[in-house]
Amino acid sequence: MSGPAHAKGEWETYWKETARLAGQSETDSSSIWEVEAAQASAKDIARFQSFMRPELPLVDLGCGSGIQTRYLAxxxxxxxxxxxxxxxxxxAAQSNPHPGLQYRVLDVFDTQAVQAFQAEHGDVNIYMRTLLHLIRPEARARFAASIGMLLGRRGVLYLYELGAAAGEYFHAWIQRNGMPVSLQRVLQMGIQPGTVTREHVLAMFSPERFTIVADGESPSAPIPVRVMSPSPTPVLAPEAWAPPGYFMVLQPREP
Structure with missing residues (x-):
């Protein structure tokens, strides 16, 4: 990612700090996206695996610490x-290794990097969980173009996103429980989570170029979060954070 619509620097700062805090038991260093694979990827796989060509690589786009990637592998x-x-x-390489799994830096807004990745690996399947809502609106068309390039003609895209009602959900949750430490860390880095409606997704991946082979609505996997508290040790939230979401499985149309 590059240019004014890109948060590359913010993400590097966020994950560098997350890595620094890892292992400090007195500090809540977990990422807000650190959802156990049994609660996330395991449910996702049942929705998309049958549509994907098994001979193609599966790319976990925006893999973060790799907790989902390891399960997918x-x-x-x-x-x-x-x-x-x-x-x-x-x-990710340190915390979640697995035989046959590799981790790579890839900026999807760097066209040359995307072309080089596609030339190296060919068409790929893509797994993308709660990533689109972090892409700024003015950058979404470029983002979708890179996704299309990576998929090629045979790849399949699975995405899971926050639902349209997620904003109200977050506001009500914070009113009841306080600001989660993990969310506060994100905001302090200048990263602004949002929501992407189904209409936005369909505008990015238009019916002229993509076919929806499966979709539906589902509550997100519960995320164990910690609320702000005056004590040195954060306190577990009294309820799981599980914002509403939806999923889609899309494949490119034949030219």
């Missing part, structure tokens, strides 16, 4: 975790 012959942050990739 147990179900696909080739899995590649990619992230725009070098610190995230280093943390």
């Amino acid at each position: 147990q179900h696909f012959q080739r899995a590649i975790g990619v992230d725009v942050s070098q610190s995230a990739i280093e943390l």
